[in-house]
Amino acid sequence: MYKKIVVAAFSIVLSSLVVAAEFKAGEDYIITGAGTANSGNKVTVTEYFGYWCPHCNNFEPQLEKWIEDKGTDISFDRVPIAFSTRGKNQTLAQMAYYVGKQVKKQHSVDSAMFDFYHKYGRIAPSFKDLDKIKNDPQACTAEINNLVDRAEQQSADANRSFDVARVTDFLMSTVCDTDDRGWALLKLAKSARGSIRDEDTLKGILAVAGVDTNKFEKRLASFSMTSALKNASKKADAMGINSVPTLVVNDKYRVNAGKGFDHMLAVVEYLIAKEQESKN
Numbered sequence: 001m002y003k004k005i006v007v008a009a010f011s012i013v014l015s016s017l018v019v020a021a022e023f024k025a026g027e028d029y030i031i032t033g034a035g036t037a038n039s040g041n042k043v044t045v046t047e048y049f050g051y052w053c054p055h056c057n058n059f060e061p062q063l064e065k066w067i068e069d070k071g072t073d074i075s076f077d078r079v080p081i082a083f084s085t086r087g088k089n090q091t092l093a094q095m096a097y098y099v100g101k102q103v104k105k106q107h108s109v110d111s112a113m114f115d116f117y118h119k120y121g122r123i124a125p126s127f128k129d130l131d132k133i134k135n136d137p138q139a140c141t142a143e144i145n146n147l148v149d150r151a152e153q154q155s156a157d158a159n160r161s162f163d164v165a166r167v168t169d170f171l172m173s174t175v176c177d178t179d180d181r182g183w184a185l186l187k188l189a190k191s192a193r194g195s196i197r198d199e200d201t202l203k204g205i206l207a208v209a210g211v212d213t214n215k216f217e218k219r220l221a222s223f224s225m226t227s228a229l230k231n232a233s234k235k236a237d238a239m240g241i242n243s244v245p246t247l248v249v250n251d252k253y254r255v256n257a258g259k260g261f262d263h264m265l266a267v268v269e270y271l272i273a274k275e276q277e278s279k280n
Contacts, residue, residue: 030254042075048246051093051113092196112209120185121194140176
């Protein structure tokens with residue numbers, strides 16, 4: 001029996017090594033050419049992301065669970081990216097991250113920013129009068145039914161499938177049944193057309209996230225903010241970041257989501273083990 005257990009265990013280990021061997025530089029990850037991000041016992045994993053990025057939003061729940069599962073085995077960091085300098089949207093989103101970090105409200109800022117862009121920003125422009133439907137549940141239900149009917153007809157005209165029940169449930173929970181936080185983000189998203197076009201919109205989102213905005217303008221114009229944005233740009237350039245979300249291990253290895261989130265995390269775990277082994 002013991003012999004069988006040993007053989008089975010060896011087979012599992014061997015199988016994992018075979019899978020790991022399939023991860024190749026140039027195919028599954030890129031060697032950045034930079035030095036290690038830390039000299040301690042923990043391996044540093046850095047996510048390069050943008051609140052405005054739909055893939056980052058979709059990845060967020062899985063990433064949070066993965067970080068929780070890794071516990072204290074790694075040191076995790078994030079760097080917000082601005083690929084476009086046209087308008088203020090991506091730069092102001094970067095600033096939101098650093099404000100959240102400064103005031104130690106990172107989680108609530110993350111949640112408010114992702115929700116502004118991807119939960120409320122997508123649907124808010126479709127509603128004519130948010131104040132009216134907020135105070136009249138029947139009017140809210142009627143407007144959602146009208147929206148769903150139009151969307152269903154458009155899908156039929158384009159020969160696309162459309163899940164009426166799922167879309168209706170989503171809109172009802174996101175709009176008619178939402179809380180004060182949701183209504184505030186809906187109104188901001190409608191006014192700003194789903195994008196952060198000015199500092200006032202960002203100020204409103206951060207207020208919803210529970211940030212004290214009395215020193216808001218000073219924070220955005222501060223030396224520490226300017227330095228943080230410059231460092232983010234410098235790091236992204238050094239790591240060769242050209243898409244988000246991207247994970248970087250010890251500043252040595254870059255892994256993007258081109259083959260899916262599961263694959264990206266599997267490669268990162270392989271690289272973490274590789275780095276840990278190199279220290280032993």
